[in-house]
Amino acid sequence: MTIPFALFFVCGALLVALTIYVLTGGADYGGGVWDLLAAGPRAAAQRDLIERALGPVWEADHVWLILVVVILFDAFPPAFAAIMIAMHVPITLMLVGIVLRGSAFSFRSYGGGRDRAQREWGRLFSIASLVTPVLLGVIIGAIASGSIPKDPRHITDFLLPWMTPVCFAVGLFALALFAYLAAVYLTLETDDAALRDDFRLRAIAAGIAVGAIAGLVLLLAHREAPGIWAGLTQRVWTWPLIWLNGILALAALYALWARRFAVARVCAAGHVALVLWGWAFAQFPFLIEPDLDIYNAAAPPITLKILAGALAAGALILLPSYRYLLKVFKSRPKHRPLSADSPVERHSQ
Amino acid sequence: MPNILAARSQMAMSLAFHIIFSCIGIAMPLLMVVAEWLHRRTGDQVYLLLARRWATGTAIMFAVGAVSGTVLSFELGLLWPHFMKWSGAIIGMPFSLEGFAFFTEAIFLGIYLYGWDRVAPRAHLVAGFIVAFSGMISGVFVVIANSWMNTPVGFRLVNGLPVDIDPIASLTNPAALHETVHMTIAAYAATGFVVAGIHAAMWLRDRGNLFHQRAIAIAFAIGAIAAVLQPLSGDASARAVARLQPLKMAAFEGLFKGGPHAPLAIGGIPDVKDRKLDYAIELPSMLSIMTGHNPDAVIRGLDSFPERNWPAPMIAVHLAFQIMVGAGFAMAGLAMWGALLIVRRRTIFDSIWLLRTMVAAAPLGLIAVEAGWVVTEVGRQPWIIYGVMRTADALTPMPGLTVTFVLFSALYLFLGVTVVYLLWRQVILSPTRAEVPVQAAAL
Numbered sequence: 057m058t059i060p061f062a063l064f065f066v067c068g069a070l071l072v073a074l075t076i077y078v079l080t081g082g083a084d085y086g087g088g089v090w091d092l093l094a095a096g097p098r099a100a101a102q103r104d105l106i107e108r109a110l111g112p113v114w115e116a117d118h119v120w121l122i123l124v125v126v127i128l129f130d131a132f133p134p135a136f137a138a139i140m141i142a143m144h145v146p147i148t149l150m151l152v153g154i155v156l157r158g159s160a161f162s163f164r165s166y167g168g169g170r171d172r173a174q175r176e177w178g179r180l181f182s183i184a185s186l187v188t189p190v191l192l193g194v195i196i197g198a199i200a201s202g203s204i205p206k207d208p209r210h211i212t213d214f215l216l217p218w219m220t221p222v223c224f225a226v227g228l229f230a231l232a233l234f235a236y237l238a239a240v241y242l243t244l245e246t247d248d249a250a251l252r253d254d255f256r257l258r259a260i261a262a263g264i265a266v267g268a269i270a271g272l273v274l275l276l277a278h279r280e281a282p283g284i285w286a287g288l289t290q291r292v293w294t295w296p297l298i299w300l301n302g303i304l305a306l307a308a309l310y311a312l313w314a315r316r317f318a319v320a321r322v323c324a325a326g327h328v329a330l331v332l333w334g335w336a337f338a339q340f341p342f343l344i345e346p347d348l349d350i351y352n353a354a355a356p357p358i359t360l361k362i363l364a365g366a367l368a369a370g371a372l373i374l375l376p377s378y379r380y381l382l383k384v385f386k387s388r389p390k391h392r393p394l395s396a397d398s399p400v401e402r403h404s405q
Numbered sequence: 406m407p408n409i410l411a412a413r414s415q416m417a418m419s420l421a422f423h424i425i426f427s428c429i430g431i432a433m434p435l436l437m438v439v440a441e442w443l444h445r446r447t448g449d450q451v452y453l454l455l456a457r458r459w460a461t462g463t464a465i466m467f468a469v470g471a472v473s474g475t476v477l478s479f480e481l482g483l484l485w486p487h488f489m490k491w492s493g494a495i496i497g498m499p500f501s502l503e504g505f506a507f508f509t510e511a512i513f514l515g516i517y518l519y520g521w522d523r524v525a526p527r528a529h530l531v532a533g534f535i536v537a538f539s540g541m542i543s544g545v546f547v548v549i550a551n552s553w554m555n556t557p558v559g560f561r562l563v564n565g566l567p568v569d570i571d572p573i574a575s576l577t578n579p580a581a582l583h584e585t586v587h588m589t590i591a592a593y594a595a596t597g598f599v600v601a602g603i604h605a606a607m608w609l610r611d612r613g614n615l616f617h618q619r620a621i622a623i624a625f626a627i628g629a630i631a632a633v634l635q636p637l638s639g640d641a642s643a644r645a646v647a648r649l650q651p652l653k654m655a656a657f658e659g660l661f662k663g664g665p666h667a668p669l670a671i672g673g674i675p676d677v678k679d680r681k682l683d684y685a686i687e688l689p690s691m692l693s694i695m696t697g698h699n700p701d702a703v704i705r706g707l708d709s710f711p712e713r714n715w716p717a718p719m720i721a722v723h724l725a726f727q728i729m730v731g732a733g734f735a736m737a738g739l740a741m742w743g744a745l746l747i748v749r750r751r752t753i754f755d756s757i758w759l760l761r762t763m764v765a766a767a768p769l770g771l772i773a774v775e776a777g778w779v780v781t782e783v784g785r786q787p788w789i790i791y792g793v794m795r796t797a798d799a800l801t802p803m804p805g806l807t808v809t810f811v812l813f814s815a816l817y818l819f820l821g822v823t824v825v826y827l828l829w830r831q832v833i834l835s836p837t838r839a840e841v842p843v844q845a846a847a848l
């Protein structure tokens with residue numbers, strides 16, 4: 057394995073892990089958002105559906121974040137250190153959110169408490185699900201907009217670099233994307249037509265919000281993150297990504313409208329993945345603009361080679377197991393009779 | 406509070422919190438699969454009831470373990486960025502491997518906890534085995550990273566920076582074997598004792614309750630085997646420390662003056678100013694005999710090292726070592742008592758005193774684990790990477806760490822209290838003697 061190959065392999069793995077985290081773990085946060093916003097005659101059924109959808113998978117989904125962190129500090133230690141120093145405050149807040157979200161969720165599911173206690177845990181879970189993605193977005197926004205100095209040893213201000221409109225716009229964007237993904241996925245988690253329609257409408261609304269916030273982010277990026285803006289607009293190879301992205305976004309909305317939920321799920325996931333890749337390719341080869349790129353921040357070749365080997369070997373165990381998990385819980389039981397209260401079942405399939 | 410102190414306290418507090426959940430995350434799946442396996446072998450429904458009840462408690466512990474572990478993986482960078490920047494390329498490896506182990510664990514845990522009715526019974530049992538195995542492996546990988554901090558290898562120092570990095574060599578550093586073995590056994594011993602103690606308390610109030618009786622049999626068997634092995638493994642650890650980090654060994658023993666015929670100290674309070682150990686019972690020449698197999702073996706004391714490299718606070722290291730060893734012998738003693746009863750009378754359930762002692766001994770394992778880590782970690786001070794980088798040089802420039810320390814302490818206190826309360830409810834809700842057959846038959 058030559059050095060650049062190992063390097064690109066590791067970068068690819070980093071991007072893939074982040075993408076899967078956003079597509080799975082992100083949607084788990086989105087589930088919490090809809091738990092908070094559950095309303096109407098079926099509010100309790102909505103919450104119930106969300107809980108059943110998240111329960112078996114959220115811990116595994118969450119590990120993708122750990123993988124992102126460990127790859128980052130194994131392969132690009134200086135970039136990891138720089139981010140951890142400059143982003144100390146938002147990362148700390150995000151961790152509090154992660155801790156509260158995960159523990160409150162399991163306390164609610166397994167606490168077996170009275171209704172009131174369960175409601176309180178549910179509220180904590182959903183508020184934490186709302187705040188954490190915003191902070192994650194803020195951190196990504198700060199990295200993308202070049203607010204992280206390379207040698208933060210002498211950094212004096214730990215608040216201003218990330219307290220900018222563009223960072224918060226990215227934060228909101230992340231929240232909207234996660235909520236959108238969750239609503240789209242949830243349409244496929246139930247046989248109850250009315251419940252499904254609740255989430256269909258929520259998905260469409262969230263999809264439109266995603267579009268609007270995306271516009272805001274681009275507008276602000278033009279002013280505050282010239283590096284990313286240039287990467288997005290002045291490179292030949294980011295254009296196809298942007299076009300494809302737009303097409304998928306519209307296709308997902310149309311599919312939702314037409315109740316083609318399986319198609320909508322693929323298009324929505326593709327759309328969100330391309331948003332991330334758009335960012336990654338626009339910023340390439342920088343990890344942190346303008347000082348640290350994947351070459352000067354990389355660990356020595358030997359580390360990269362071994363890491364690449366370990367990632368490849370790990371993937372051989374991991375991907376089939378993860379697929380098995382999703383297969384067990386995300387496919388409908390084969391022999392379940394159609395439920396009596398969902399007559400639409402037959403033709404919407 | 407000075408920043409360095411706040412950072413060290415935050416790290417220590419986070420790890421001390423996480424390690425409890427790690428121990429349970431390592432050992433509890435084994436207890437569950439043993440129960441489920443016994444159910445499949447004997448057809449006894451009570452074992453199945455037990456496995457399912459244990460799974461509920463474990464789910465809560467797992468979630469808290471997972472989120473507190475996530476905090477740690479960020480905290481290493483948040484608090485010690487210069488350490489991570491320096492050593493990421495060398496020890497990132499065990500952490501990445503650990504990531505895969507966590508994955509496997511989380512995936513199959515989901516299947517185990519939620520899949521009772523979704524997958525075939527055999528697949529369910531296999532999922533449980535995979536959880537138990539990958540939990541153990543993930544612990545091994547983190548401890549390897551930690552052992553590297555004690556015996557850093559796999560690089561060459563040039564101008565204060567590491568070159569010729571060899572990540573594989575760092576995996577097999579000289580402290581890795583004894584630390585991983587000792588920690589893994591510790592997890593089974595500690596969890597086994599806690600679980601056996603809780604069920605013993607319930608059994609004593611409701612004698613003859615088969616649910617608790619089966620629980621005690623499994624948990625105590627696993628805990629006792631581990632507890633008997635632990636002093637042997639601890640002895641190996643002590644020998645290794647004497648060889649690899651003689652200064653640390655001297656601190657364990659509060660041995661201010663080295664030489665031949667070094668005594669083994671029991672108890673005592675080190676007085677750093679006057680360089681002596683107060684109030685200790687000293688067994689003459691024992692330390693020389695134990696580490697060197699010879700009363701004339703020369704043991705280096707603190708006096709042969711510059712004072713600025715002494716671990717501080719010395720008293721924490723020495724006392725923690727005493728506590729761990731004391732707990733270790735107490736646990737091994739209880740284990741032998743149980744074994745004796747089994748050999749003599751084929752049951753432990755006619756000895757009320759054994760069961761009462763079991764209740765009292767429930768926290769010993771976790772206390773020993775916490776103490777053991779103080780021994781290892783405070784004993785490594787003032788170095789974050791032994792002999793290479795001082796802890797103070799690894800610190801983040803971020804001011805006001807007292808705030809985050811207080812924040813996380815409050816958060817963990819809240820979580821800790823909640824977890825105890827929820828588990829307490831689980832325990833209260835455990836089936837009474839009359840309910841056991843009914844609930845078991847309903848499964």
Ligand code: HDD
Pocket residue numbers: 548555580583584585587588589590591592594595635636638639640642643644646729730731732733734736769770771773774775776777778780781784
């Ligand atoms: C159930 C828990 C438990 C019990 C009963 C014991 N230990 Fe222990 N000990 C640990 C749990 C532990 C630990 C928490 O797991 C440590 C911390 C780091 C490690 O690898 O294991 C540890 C570390 C540790 C070290 C330091 C290793 C190092 O710094 O590299 C020594 C020398 C011993 N132990 C020795 C003993 C002895 C002689 C025991 C005699 C009974 C004993 N331990 C019982």
Ligand code: HEM
Pocket residue numbers: 413414416417420421423424481485547548550551717718775778779782783785786788789796
């Ligand atoms: C889980 C059980 C552990 C416990 C209870 C524990 C306990 C402690 C304690 C008490 C300190 C503070 C030492 C002092 O300030 O004097 C500390 C520091 C530290 N520990 Fe551990 N430790 C554990 C495992 C680990 C592991 C597995 C690692 C890394 C792989 C690690 C890395 C560190 C680091 C980086 C510090 C801060 C720097 C330092 O004080 O050396 N610890 N830990």
Ligand code: HEM
Pocket residue numbers: 115118119122423424426427428429430431466467468469470471472473474475476477478481500507508510511540541543544545547548588
């Ligand atoms: C001796 C010390 C440690 C041991 C034995 C240990 C072991 C474990 C185990 C067995 C788990 C999974 C089981 C559970 O969630 O209850 C776990 C969770 C976790 N630990 Fe630790 N750990 C230790 C210290 C650390 C340190 C220092 C870090 C930071 C680098 C860390 C990071 C994590 C993470 C990220 C998780 C969550 C993984 C998941 O979602 O399942 N652990 N730890």
